[in-house]
Amino acid sequence: MNIYEKALKTWGKEPQMLQVIEEMSELTKEILKNINRKKDNLDQLVEETADVEIMLEQLKCCYHIGTKVEEYKTSKLEKIRQRLEEWEKTHDNTASGN
Numbered sequence: 001m002n003i004y005e006k007a008l009k010t011w012g013k014e015p016q017m018l019q020v021i022e023e024m025s026e027l028t029k030e031i032l033k034n035i036n037r038k039k040d041n042l043d044q045l046v047e048e049t050a051d052v053e054i055m056l057e058q059l060k061c062c063y064h065i066g067t068k069v070e071e072y073k074t075s076k077l078e079k080i081r082q083r084l085e086e087w088e089k090t091h092d093n094t095a096s097g098n
């Protein structure tokens with residue numbers, strides 16, 4: 001049993017899924033502070049990003065969707081790659097140095 005499964009078993013699925021939401025809202029708050037208030041909060045962004053990633057791992061364990069998420073990510077990243085390629089064809093990148 002990995003640490004994510006153990007956390008789920010120890011503290012329960014519902015509390016841990018609520019923790020996912022809590023951590024996502026903490027990350028949201030730090031992003032907003034950074035953008036809207038120009039706050040120098042890189043340490044908080046690092047911390048909250050790690051918290052969210054840890055909780056997303058538990059979410060995948062909780063619903064047994066790790067493999068499907070990986071498959072979807074692969075196809076989504078391929079679509080993004082194609083869109084970027086199209087973007088580059090239709091936009092002049094010389095100004096940005098690319």
Ligand SMILES: [Mg+2]
Pocket residue numbers: 023026047048051
């Ligand atoms: Mg947090």
